[in-house]
Amino acid sequence: MSSTARSCFTVVVLALLVQLAPAAALAQQGPGWDWPDKAKNLKVLPSDTPKEKLRETMMVFTRSLGVRCPYCHVGEEGKPLSSFDFPSDKNPKKVIARDMMRMAGDVQGDLKKMHLQGTHRVAMGCQTCHHGRPVPATLVEELGWTYETSGIDSTMAAYQNLRTRFYGRNAYDFGDGSLMELGMNLSGKGKNDDAIRIMKLNVETNPTSSRAEEGLAEAYAAAGQKDQAVHAFQKALELDPKNRNAERRIHELEGSAK
Ligand code: HEC
Ligand code: HEC
Incomplete structure (x- = not known):
């Protein structure tokens, strides 16, 4: 240098x-x-x-x-x-x-x-x-590592822990996008039950987010649970009546049910 x-x-x-x-x-x-x-x-x-x-x-x-x-x-x-x-x-x-x-x-x-x-x-x-952490990983990375080494229960606990310690401190992104990304990663790996748990946690922590409901709906759809998927997409549409994707997915899922 x-x-x-x-x-x-x-x-x-x-x-x-x-x-x-x-x-x-x-x-x-x-x-x-x-x-x-x-x-x-x-x-x-x-x-x-x-x-x-x-x-x-x-x-x-x-x-x-x-x-x-x-x-x-x-x-x-x-x-x-x-x-x-x-x-x-x-x-x-x-x-x-x-x-x-x-x-x-x-x-x-x-x-x-x-x-x-x-x-x-x-x-x-x-x-x-x-931002106040020794290893500056994103929330998705950090929870992904916990999942790989210790499974879903530890991942759920780790999320709460990090949220308690770091919320509002500009260290991790606790918006609806992080758990959504993690849930999608898990769906992509065929870990459907775990993906649903993560997406449910996202809905609980972001109760007004249409996007979080959509994420849950997609996790249900990936798991083949069509009724729950439609129900969650309907909730997404209630939270944001302009959510065209939710509307389209309801039609798709109901259409494929017939
Ligand atoms: C450009 C971003 C960036 C800056 C600036 C930066 N770091 Fe880091 N630091 C990282 C990343 C990324 C890691 C984790 C690397 C890994 O383990 O994959 C890291 C890891 C570390 C670690 C090891 C932590 C552990 O427990 O493994 C120490 C110590 C550290 N940084 C100290 C510092 C200090 C002191 C400064 C300021 C002089 C600094 N860093 C500035 C990105 C940065
Ligand atoms: C993130 C790592 C890190 C932390 C935390 C840290 N230090 Fe250091 N410290 C260093 C590094 C690296 C050097 C050497 C810097 C260099 O080589 O120019 C150093 C050098 C020193 C030195 C000079 C030692 C010598 O005689 O050469 C002292 C004294 C010191 N630190 C005290 C402290 C104290 C007291 C604290 C806690 C309040 C502290 N440091 C926290 C990394 C750290």
Whole structure:
């Protein structure tokens, strides 16, 4: 990475400072530990980074990923920071975080070269992708992984869990489109009963969405449950009388029933 890109990363950290509560940093510090005047093992940040800047950078990391210091450093959660080995690279997450810093710096460098429009520039940084989570997957990806490894009951529970923790935080898309996509993926794999459960959950969580009812209707249709499918399409039409697709599908299904 070029030194221009490196300094770009620094700028973003500064731009994010406004969002930070300084008290949070002090609270985590604990007795017998202070930020180093001279860090021992910096490979992306300049080696003479002042301690205020280092602290700010680490606070941006913890906030952006929704984690605490031991996620990336050698040390135990709940133990005083004086027992941590911050210069150590033994925690693989720290090595990944460094690569991410380089990547973010490269992207910032590329953005600078683009002829972007308007006067305001987005402060591209860790939070742009991470939104308070260590692995910035979409809701569909995350639930899909849970389904593959642990099945439908765990997937239903995982949805509620994520919703409780992240709703309104701009981390996952809890709109009617996500469960719809997941349900369609399951129908596509012939997992009809599981698809119906996901589509029902979508209807329950989005009771005014015509599209969610349509999704449920398609899952019933895929499972060969024609009456339920027609019933759900009728509900979709009630919720949105202009829903031409629902109208068309009712005709199709009723026609094929004769
Ligand atoms: C997302 C991962 C991540 C989190 C979370 C994180 N750090 Fe870091 N930390 C790093 C990386 C990466 C470096 C090295 C940066 C470099 O090489 O330029 C570093 C370096 C440091 C250093 C300098 C060590 C030295 O002497 O070389 C200190 C001190 C430090 N972090 C403290 C903290 C504290 C305290 C917290 C919690 C408030 C924290 N970090 C949270 C990734 C993280
Ligand atoms: C362009 C989007 C993007 C940006 C910007 C970004 N990340 Fe990431 N990060 C990802 C993605 C995607 C993954 C997950 C990759 C995977 O596991 O498939 C990830 C994974 C990680 C992980 C590993 C998490 C785990 O538990 O496996 C760490 C640590 C991390 N990022 C730190 C950072 C830090 C620190 C920054 C800011 C310097 C940052 N990232 C900026 C996209 C980004």
